[in-house]
Amino acid sequence: MRALLEAAFETFVAKAGVGLEAFRFYGDEAVAEAVDWCVDRFRTADLDPARLHAGSCSWRLFTEVGFWLAQREGKAGYRSALARRAVGALALAWVASADESPEAIASNHVDVRRVRERIVGGVTTLRDTCCAALVGWWLVGSARLRRAWFTDDEPSDLWDTAIAAEHPRNPKARSFHVADALFRYLALFAGLVQRDGADESHRACVQTWFDRCSNEPPYEVGRAAVRAALSGLPSRQMTTLRHDGVTTLLRRCLALAELPPDDGDPLVRALARSSLRRSLLHRFKIEDAGLTERIHSLKGALE
Amino acid sequence: MTTRPPPDPIALDALVLGTDDDRETWGDLLASPRAADLWHAAVERRGALDDFAAVLTAYPWLAGPSIGLRRAMRRARGSAWPGAILDLSSPLTASLGAPETSSVALTQGETRVLEVAHGNSVRIELPAGTQLRRLTEQGEEPFDAPGWTMDPGDGVVVLVAVRADGTPVATLVLTEKAVGENGG
Numbered sequence: 001m002r003a004l005l006e007a008a009f010e011t012f013v014a015k016a017g018v019g020l021e022a023f024r025f026y027g028d029e030a031v032a033e034a035v036d037w038c039v040d041r042f043r044t045a046d047l048d049p050a051r052l053h054a055g056s057c058s059w060r061l062f063t064e065v066g067f068w069l070a071q072r073e074g075k076a077g078y079r080s081a082l083a084r085r086a087v088g089a090l091a092l093a094w095v096a097s098a099d100e101s102p103e104a105i106a107s108n109h110v111d112v113r114r115v116r117e118r119i120v121g122g123v124t125t126l127r128d129t130c131c132a133a134l135v136g137w138w139l140v141g142s143a144r145l146r147r148a149w150f151t152d153d154e155p156s157d158l159w160d161t162a163i164a165a166e167h168p169r170n171p172k173a174r175s176f177h178v179a180d181a182l183f184r185y186l187a188l189f190a191g192l193v194q195r196d197g198a199d200e201s202h203r204a205c206v207q208t209w210f211d212r213c214s215n216e217p218p219y220e221v222g223r224a225a226v227r228a229a230l231s232g233l234p235s236r237q238m239t240t241l242r243h244d245g246v247t248t249l250l251r252r253c254l255a256l257a258e259l260p261p262d263d264g265d266p267l268v269r270a271l272a273r274s275s276l277r278r279s280l281l282h283r284f285k286i287e288d289a290g291l292t293e294r295i296h297s298l299k300g301a302l303e
Numbered sequence: 304m305t306t307r308p309p310p311d312p313i314a315l316d317a318l319v320l321g322t323d324d325d326r327e328t329w330g331d332l333l334a335s336p337r338a339a340d341l342w343h344a345a346v347e348r349r350g351a352l353d354d355f356a357a358v359l360t361a362y363p364w365l366a367g368p369s370i371g372l373r374r375a376m377r378r379a380r381g382s383a384w385p386g387a388i389l390d391l392s393s394p395l396t397a398s399l400g401a402p403e404t405s406s407v408a409l410t411q412g413e414t415r416v417l418e419v420a421h422g423n424s425v426r427i428e429l430p431a432g433t434q435l436r437r438l439t440e441q442g443e444e445p446f447d448a449p450g451w452t453m454d455p456g457d458g459v460v461v462l463v464a465v466r467a468d469g470t471p472v473a474t475l476v477l478t479e480k481a482v483g484e485n486g487g
Binding site for chain 1: 310311312313314316317319320321323325326329330332333334336338339342343346348350351352353355356359360365366367369370373374412413414
C-alpha cells in the first residue's frame with residue numbers, strides 16, 4: 001500500500017510538477033508526509049467500498065492521488081484547492097463564435113452549454129466503451145470543433161498547431177487512429193451501436209470495436225475473445241462478418257452526414273460531416289469507390 | 304471570456320480512470336489546444352502506474368526496497384545525472400528484416416517498468432561514473448553485464464543505476480511479457 005502511494009504521489013508531484021502545498025503537505029518530503037497521512041486515513045476512516053468507483057475497488061485505489069486528496073480536503077475543498085492553483089480561473093460562459101464551420105453553425109441553433117454536455121458525454125462514452133487512449137486520438141481530430149464549441153480563444157499558434165494536426169499524414173498509423181476515434185465517437189454518439197437484437201455482422205463489429213480494449217493499438221478486442229463472444233465462430237467467418245458490420249456502420253454514419261440541413265439532430269449531422277475521413281476506409285480495409293467518393297464530397301473531409 | 308487553464312495531472316488522471324467526471328474539468332480540457340498532448344501524457348502516466356502496481360502485486364517483496372529507492376533517488380535529484388539509454392532488441396523482428404532495436408531513455412529519478420518477451424534483450428548504455436546493481440529478494444548485488452536477455456522463468460529483474468558513491472539514480476524493472484493472442 002505504501003509503495004503504491006509513494007509511486008503515485010511521486011508520479012504526480014515530483015514528475016508532473018503538481019505541488020502539494022495547496023493540500024497542506026509541506027517541506028522537502030511532502031510525498032512521504034502525504035503517504036503517511038493516506039495510510040493513517042485508510043486505517044482509521046470508514047471507507048465504504050460501495051461508494052467507490054468500480055475500478056477503484058482494488059490496489060488501484062492506492063494509486064489514485066485525486067481520491068486521497070479529496071479524502072483530506074473533502075470533495076468541495078479538493079475542487080477548491082485545484083481551482084486555487086489554476087491561474088486566472090473563471091467560470092465558463094456562453095460562447096459566441098464567429099466560426100462559420102458546419103459545427104459552429106449548428107451551435108448557433110442550440111444551447112451551447114447543452115451541446116458541451118452532450119459532447120463531453122460522448123467522450124466519456126468512448127472512454128468507457130473502448131479505452132482512454134482513443135479519447136486522445138479523438139482530441140487530436142476534434143481541435144477545430146473544440147475551439148468552436150468550448151472556447152472563444154483568439155487565434156493563436158497553439159490552436160493553429162492543434163488544428164493543423166487534425167489531419168496527420170505521417171506516420172500513417174497516426175492518421176488511422178484519428179479517423180478511427182472520430183468514427184467510433186460518432187457511431188456511439190448517434191446511437192448506432194446496438195448490443196442486443198442486432199444482426200450477426202453488427203454484433204461482430206461491436207464485439208471488436210465497441211467493447212473494452214487495451215490502450216494499445218489497434219485499440220480493439222483480440223480475435224479469440226471476439227470469436228468466443230460469437231459462439232466460437234470460425235476465424236475467417238468472424239473476419240468477414242465484422243468487416244461487413246463495420247462497413248454497414250460506416251454507411252449509416254454517412255447517411256447522417258448527408259441529411260438535409262433541417263433534417264434530424266443538427267449536432268449529430270455536424271459531427272458526422274466533420275468526423276468521417278477517407279483514411280477510415282484504409283484503417284478498416286474497406287475497398288469501395290462509392291464510399292470513397294461520398295466521404296470525399298463531405299465538406300470537412302480534407303485529408 | 305477567458306478560457307480557464309487545462310486540468311492538472313491529478314484531475315486528468317481522474318478523467319482517464321472515470322473516477323471523477325466533473326463536467327467543468329472536462330470543459331477545461333476540451334477548451335485547451337494542448338488537450339490531446341495532455342491526455343496522451345495522462346494515459347501514459349496511468350499506464351506506468353498500473354504497470355508498476357501489477358509488478359508489486361506479483362512480487363510483494365519489492366514494496367519495501369521500492370520505497371527506499373524512490374526516496375533515495377528524490378534526495379539525489381540535486382546533482383544532475385545525464386540519464387541512460389535502453390536498447391531493446393528482438394531476434395524475431397531482426398530475422399524479419401524489421402528494425403533490430405528500439406531505444407528509450409531512462410531519466411534521473413525514474414522507475415521504469417518494461418515488459419520483455421522471452422528471447423528479447425535490453426542493453427543499457429550508462430553514462431560515465433555509473434554502475435548497475437541488481438536487486439533481488441535476498442538483497443542487492445553488483446551487476447556487471449551490460450544488459451539482460453529475458454528467459455522463461457526470469458520473473459522480475461530489477462536493475463538499479465548507482466553513482467560511484469552508491470547513490471541510486473534510476474531503477475529499471477524488467478518483467479516477462481505474457482504470451483497473448485494477436486489483436487488483429
